[in-house]
Amino acid sequence: MSASAEPPASNRVPYAILLAIILAGITVRLAVMLRYPGNMQEDTDAYLGIAHSIVDGRGFSSPGTDIPTAFRPPLYPLLLAASGPANSLGRCALHLALSALMLVAIWQCGRRLQLSVLGCGLATLLAAFDPLLIWYGSYPMTETLCSALSAFMLLRWTSPESVNGKSGFVTGVLFGLCVLARPTYWPWGVLAGLWFIARCGWSTSQTVQSNVTDNGRWKIWAAAMGGVLLCVTPWVVRNWYWLETPILMTTHGGYTLRLANNESFYREEVNQPWGTIWTGNAFDEWTATWQQELADAGVQGEIETDRWQSRKAKEFISQHPRPFLKACVHRVRMFWNIKPVGDLSSRIPSAVLFAIGVGYTVWWVLALVGLIKICRQRLATWVPVLLLLFSFTVVHAVYWSNMRLRAPVVPGVALLAGLAVSRNNKIIRESAATDQNP
Numbered sequence: 317m318s319a320s321a322e323p324p325a326s327n328r329v330p331y332a333i334l335l336a337i338i339l340a341g342i343t344v345r346l347a348v349m350l351r352y353p354g355n356m357q358e359d360t361d362a363y364l365g366i367a368h369s370i371v372d373g374r375g376f377s378s379p380g381t382d383i384p385t386a387f388r389p390p391l392y393p394l395l396l397a398a399s400g401p402a403n404s405l406g407r408c409a410l411h412l413a414l415s416a417l418m419l420v421a422i423w424q425c426g427r428r429l430q431l432s433v434l435g436c437g438l439a440t441l442l443a444a445f446d447p448l449l450i451w452y453g454s455y456p457m458t459e460t461l462c463s464a465l466s467a468f469m470l471l472r473w474t475s476p477e478s479v480n481g482k483s484g485f486v487t488g489v490l491f492g493l494c495v496l497a498r499p500t501y502w503p504w505g506v507l508a509g510l511w512f513i514a515r516c517g518w519s520t521s522q523t524v525q526s527n528v529t530d531n532g533r534w535k536i537w538a539a540a541m542g543g544v545l546l547c548v549t550p551w552v553v554r555n556w557y558w559l560e561t562p563i564l565m566t567t568h569g570g571y572t573l574r575l576a577n578n579e580s581f582y583r584e585e586v587n588q589p590w591g592t593i594w595t596g597n598a599f600d601e602w603t604a605t606w607q608q609e610l611a612d613a614g615v616q617g618e619i620e621t622d623r624w625q626s627r628k629a630k631e632f633i634s635q636h637p638r639p640f641l642k643a644c645v646h647r648v649r650m651f652w653n654i655k656p657v658g659d660l661s662s663r664i665p666s667a668v669l670f671a672i673g674v675g676y677t678v679w680w681v682l683a684l685v686g687l688i689k690i691c692r693q694r695l696a697t698w699v700p701v702l703l704l705l706f707s708f709t710v711v712h713a714v715y716w717s718n719m720r721l722r723a724p725v726v727p728g729v730a731l732l733a734g735l736a737v738s739r740n741n742k743i744i745r746e747s748a749a750t751d752q753n754p
Contacts, residue, residue: 330433334423334440338416341444345415348454349408355454356404363388364456367396376554384558385618386567390551391496392458411453414464419444421467422727428474429697429731432738439727439734442679443467446726447672448719458497459723465494465501466704467727473508473700484536488543496547498724499565500715504707505544508700512537559619567618569715570625576647576716577629577640578602586643593658647717651709654680656719679733686732698735704728 349356359365365379366388374382376390399406419440426436443449443463452459472487494501548564555563575581580602585594606628615624633640654676655661655669664672690698708725 330436333433333437334420337423337437337440337444338419341419342412342416344445345412345450345453346408348450349411352454353404356407356456358455360455361388361457363393363396363458364401366393367401370394370397371401375558386555386559386563387618388568389458389496389499389566391493392461395461396456407456411460414460415444415449415453418460418464418467418727421464421471422730425467425471425474425727426731426734428471429695429701429735430738431731431734435734435736435738437734438682438737439730442730442733443726446730447675448723449726452720452723457720459720462494462498462724463726465490465497466724469494470700470704470727470731474697481535481539484539485543488540488545489547490543491540492544492547495544495565496551499569500708500711500721501724502565503711504704507703507707509537511699511703561619563619567622570622570627570629572716573714574606574625574629574632576714577632577643578606579632582636582639582643586639586646590649591657595658644713647715648709648713650717650719651712651722652680653719679729682733682736683729684732686735689735690732695735701728701731705732 357364359379362379366376366385369375369377369379369381370393375384376386376393377383378385378387395410396407399410401407422443423436423440426439431439449459449463469487469490472483472490475483491501491505495505552562552564555561580598581594584598585592606625610621610624613624615621655673656664661669687702689695690702705725705728708722712721
């Protein structure tokens with residue numbers, strides 16, 4: 317091979333940094349998995365039970381039964397079934413692979429956003445050593461999958477390279493996988509779609525240099541919609557066939573809405589000193605109460621229960637508007653909390669808790685600096701990142717919220733911190749930006 321075919325040394329160094337970060341991130345995750353092997357067997361969210369149902373030939377059904385369910389989204393249980401739910405080795409390998417892919421995507425996204433090597437490195441390093449992702453990566457939960465999907469989705473939406481129908485279709489398929497992993501991605505997609513449409517309308521009335529015609533933009537958009545439909549249609553049709561209702565998301569939303577909006581939660585947590593968690597007898601009593609109310613009302617079946625829960629939550633919100641607003645603030649604080657609270661915090665040494673709090677505080681400050689940069693310099697290509705953070709924050713201001721549920725936004729907030737330390741990033745203003753993939 318000729319010398320000219322070898323990558324320049326200036327290019328090899330950054331990728332050596334990336335490789336080192338990936339190896340370090342994988343090592344610490346593997347260490348936690350080995351130290352706490354029981355975590356991967358703890359099926360808190362019933363994903364593992366559904367995976368067993370699939371492997372046992374009972375289809376996508378409630379754990380231990382042959383009753384079809386749509387209580388959980390399908391992508392993660394399908395991946396668990398493919399990796400072999402009988403033992404934790406396949407799950408560990410799946411999570412480690414997804415973590416590595418997430419780090420690669422964050423690095424590449426940073427390069428697309430014109431971050432410096434320091435900025436790319438910091439963003440990737442923060443995601444690699446995020447305590448939230450490390451800890452919950454040792455459980456059969458969707459946090460690892462969703463953080464990886466978010467990173468790749470941002471990579472697609474910040475890519476100016478191939479604006480054509482094929483790239484739009486790939487982006488649509490990827491977003492379809494996102495919503496099949498966690499339905500809370502839908503608001504992000506809607507907002508990003510509106511932003512893309514607004515850009516199309518804005519650019520037609522301005523003298524903007526573009527390599528895509530107006531007709532081409534709409535073809536890209538149509539291709540993206542086709543990709544989304546390709547992914548979600550089988551899920552909707554399956555639900556229509558087995559549950560007799562074309563469910564687009566899940567039957568879990570009503571429960572999470574009421575879980576976050578009820579008298580017991582407001583009294584036992586929202587109106588208590590910060591750090592008080594609604595658990596124990598108060599939570600058990602509330603659960604027993606609504607289950608009795610459900611029986612008294614004659615509500616049966618997963619779909620009717622979901623609708624009943626949603627209706628009860630909305631009634632409670634309408635009757636308590638001011639407490640609801642206070643609870644929204646509380647849930648946002650829980651979403652962006654800097655250290656664990658409740659039972660998990662009691663298992664962590666105080667020195668480690670303090671370090672986690674300091675680390676997240678520094679991270680959030682850097683992200684705020686990055687946000688200020690975007691606002692001052694009008695960095696248009698960062699809009700998908702901001703919409704990711706905004707959409708998930710708003711959703712969890714209304715629905716159930718805790719630190720764990722912010723895993724999908726970790727790539728975005730890591731990139732903001734990377735922007736804060738990037739002094740040589742190129743400013744891509746709206747007046748000069750090329751069209752992006754939808």
